[in-house]
Amino acid sequence: MTPLPLSIAFAHLMARKRQTAVSIGGVMVGVAIFIGIGGMMNGFHSYFLSQLVDTNPHIVMSDEIRVAAPQPLTILHPEGAVEVRRVLPRDPVRGISGASAILETLNAMDGVAAAPSLLGQIILRRAGRDYAITGIGVDAPREERVTDIVHDMVAGSFAALATEPNGLVIGRQLADKMGVGVGDSVVATTTAAGQTSLKIVGIFHTGIDAEDQYWGIVPLARQQAMQNRPRVVNEIHIRLADISRSIPLAQAIERRWGFKSAPWEETYARVLDVFALQDKIIYLTTTSILVVAGFGIFSVISTIVMEKARDIAIMRSIGMPAPSVVAIFLVEGIVVGVTGMILGWFAGWGLGATLHLVPAPTGNAGDTLPVKLTPLLFSAAGAIALMSAIGAAWLPARKAARADPLTIIRGAA
Amino acid sequence: MTAVLEARGLTRILPGPQPTTLVADVDARFEAASFTAISGPSGSGKSSLLYLLGLLDPPTAGNVLLDAASTSGLSSEARGRLRLEHFGFVFQFHFLLPELTALDNVMLPMRQLARLAPSSMRERARWLLASLDMEAEATKVPAALSGGQRQRVAIARALANDPRLVLADEPTGALDTKNGAAVFAIFRRLADEGRTVIVVTHDDQLARNAERAIHIVDGRVARQPTFQVSGPIGN
Numbered sequence: 160m161t162p163l164p165l166s167i168a169f170a171h172l173m174a175r176k177r178q179t180a181v182s183i184g185g186v187m188v189g190v191a192i193f194i195g196i197g198g199m200m201n202g203f204h205s206y207f208l209s210q211l212v213d214t215n216p217h218i219v220m221s222d223e224i225r226v227a228a229p230q231p232l233t234i235l236h237p238e239g240a241v242e243v244r245r246v247l248p249r250d251p252v253r254g255i256s257g258a259s260a261i262l263e264t265l266n267a268m269d270g271v272a273a274a275p276s277l278l279g280q281i282i283l284r285r286a287g288r289d290y291a292i293t294g295i296g297v298d299a300p301r302e303e304r305v306t307d308i309v310h311d312m313v314a315g316s317f318a319a320l321a322t323e324p325n326g327l328v329i330g331r332q333l334a335d336k337m338g339v340g341v342g343d344s345v346v347a348t349t350t351a352a353g354q355t356s357l358k359i360v361g362i363f364h365t366g367i368d369a370e371d372q373y374w375g376i377v378p379l380a381r382q383q384a385m386q387n388r389p390r391v392v393n394e395i396h397i398r399l400a401d402i403s404r405s406i407p408l409a410q411a412i413e414r415r416w417g418f419k420s421a422p423w424e425e426t427y428a429r430v431l432d433v434f435a436l437q438d439k440i441i442y443l444t445t446t447s448i449l450v451v452a453g454f455g456i457f458s459v460i461s462t463i464v465m466e467k468a469r470d471i472a473i474m475r476s477i478g479m480p481a482p483s484v485v486a487i488f489l490v491e492g493i494v495v496g497v498t499g500m501i502l503g504w505f506a507g508w509g510l511g512a513t514l515h516l517v518p519a520p521t522g523n524a525g526d527t528l529p530v531k532l533t534p535l536l537f538s539a540a541g542a543i544a545l546m547s548a549i550g551a552a553w554l555p556a557r558k559a560a561r562a563d564p565l566t567i568i569r570g571a572a
Numbered sequence: 573m574t575a576v577l578e579a580r581g582l583t584r585i586l587p588g589p590q591p592t593t594l595v596a597d598v599d600a601r602f603e604a605a606s607f608t609a610i611s612g613p614s615g616s617g618k619s620s621l622l623y624l625l626g627l628l629d630p631p632t633a634g635n636v637l638l639d640a641a642s643t644s645g646l647s648s649e650a651r652g653r654l655r656l657e658h659f660g661f662v663f664q665f666h667f668l669l670p671e672l673t674a675l676d677n678v679m680l681p682m683r684q685l686a687r688l689a690p691s692s693m694r695e696r697a698r699w700l701l702a703s704l705d706m707e708a709e710a711t712k713v714p715a716a717l718s719g720g721q722r723q724r725v726a727i728a729r730a731l732a733n734d735p736r737l738v739l740a741d742e743p744t745g746a747l748d749t750k751n752g753a754a755v756f757a758i759f760r761r762l763a764d765e766g767r768t769v770i771v772v773t774h775d776d777q778l779a780r781n782a783e784r785a786i787h788i789v790d791g792r793v794a795r796q797p798t799f800q801v802s803g804p805i806g807n
Contacts, residue, residue, distance in 0.1 A: 170669070170672055469667055474684075475652070477655065477656055477680065477729075479684055480649050565629050568628070
């Protein structure tokens with residue numbers, strides 16, 4: 160048989176179907192909005208990150224160093240009062256030394272692809288105007304394995320860089336500014352080697368301004384010649400099968416070879432910070448909806464407690480202990496909370512699915528709003544809904560249990 | 573013969589800036605198979621005395637003995653347990669739970685006590701209602717019953733756990749004469765069955781059903797021990 164507080168709780172709720180339905184609806188809407196909006200934020204973050212992270216290498220190893228090498232004397236006497244003045248630093252050939260060995264080692268690792276590149280300034284000249292861009296010399300077949308740029312090509316092909324020694328791939332914005340298309344030639348100037356004629360073989364569009372306007376991709380050998388740095392590589396681009404491994408791997412690479420290796424988390428630290436802040440704001444907002452729903456429950460259960468003063472008095476007089484009285488009203492709050500939560504799960508799933516049908520202005524036809532519903536989202540919404548429901552029921556329940564039944568019995572007589 | 577219930581120097585003072593004495597130094601014994609009426613003018617403290625006797629309210633001084641065992645110093649939960657097992661209460665207002673049927677209302681104390689199997693509870697509740705000619709109304713909610721019927725359901729509920737004591741506070745106050753007389757006849761029967769019945773009433777006519785009356789004035793037992801002496805009719 161159902162425990163007594165439970166059947167009384169159900170009787171109370173069933174006798175107030177409309178009020179009960181409204182409070183369940185409040186919880187449902189709160190949970191649904193929490194899940195729907197949270198799912199959209201999740202989806203947006205994943206989309207944004209995949210745009211950023213997958214267009215570019217997951218780890219960039221460059222010939223920079225984070226901290227200048229210490230003087231041997233200070234290493235020898237770490238605690239000593241050593242001061243070295245007028246240091247004449249060494250001036251080695253810049254670039255990643257032993258790049259081919261490093262590439263070989265990295266490519267031999269499971270789930271790791273690495274490609275060499277040489278970055279250096281190039282000035283493109285067209286119709287009397289100069290366009291300063293970052294020239295990126297790449298080994299096209301290997302580079303294709305470390306970035307998604309192949310998928311972002313809007314004209315020509317990236318692979319043509321392998322067959323056209325003077326090939327150039329630029330972003331759509333730069334191409335539009337210069338008024339050039341695939342097959343056109345442009346004059347490239349570098350400080351080290353003077354003028355070279357390059358032929359445009361491909362145009363990409365990643366949607367990131369810095370890339371679409373200021374990137375020019377050329378064959379590695381051509382870039383080495385233009386920069387007058389034969390056989391030099393100053394960046395190694397690394398792509399991972401599992402992007403969550405990026406931080407430990409970058410640290411290992413840096414420890415082993417000494418060159419700065421930046422995982423994508425470091426490169427996009429600011430973006431990730433903004434996301435974290437955005438998450439906080441969104442979840443605080445949606446949580447407040449659930450708290451408001453809690454007030455609905457509070458109002459209903461407070462009303463029931465007030466209306467039920469006589470019932471409570473008689474139950475106390477026949478010996479129902481105070482905890483059982485608390486249980487009656489807590490159960491009512493939990494029933495409303497759980498029902499609202501379950502309905503809200505379905506409604507939230509529906510809201511997410513509906514949002515996913517809304518067209519998104521990404522520039523690609525057929526794209527819709529990215530929505531990513533995770534189990535965490537559902538459990539968080541449920542947990543907050545339940546907590547607010549229990550909290551909302553607890554206060555009137557405690558009041559009911561504390562009431563002196565005699566006052567009611569005397570008053571009614 | 574030992575008393576089922578005994579009051580010794582029962583005193584109840586409402587605390588406050590101006591303490592009010594509701595009940596002062598009442599001694600009384602209540603035996604099995606007895607019907608006692610507590611009468612007195614309104615505000616005399618007769619209901620307060622009943623609440624003290626029924627362990628609903630702890631006394632400021634004095635003691636209530638149930639089967640010669642002291643109940644002073646018991647926690648409110650322990651007093652609740654004693655009420656559940658040994659007392660049946662009937663109030664002026666029926667206090668039935670409006671959402672539950674008559675049958676479920678009668679089963680309420682049994683479910684709280686949880687001593688019987690659910691099927692036996694149902695059977696006993698039906699039998700109790702039948703004994704009060706309420707069998708046909710078992711599945712009705714209180715709103716569908718008349719005042720007299722509601723009070724009978726309340727009496728059936730008071731008898732749910734087969735209590736040895738039945739305490740009633742103005743049980744006929746909200747009823748017409750005919751229904752009031754019927755309810756008193758039920759109490760008479762309960763006393764004859766061996767229960768200790770204590771009824772607070774201001775209706776001396778009905779109090780004649782009792783073999784003993786305690787007259788309360790200003791919280792104290794008045795001199796006149798029976799209604800025959802104190803009653804205005806004076807027969």
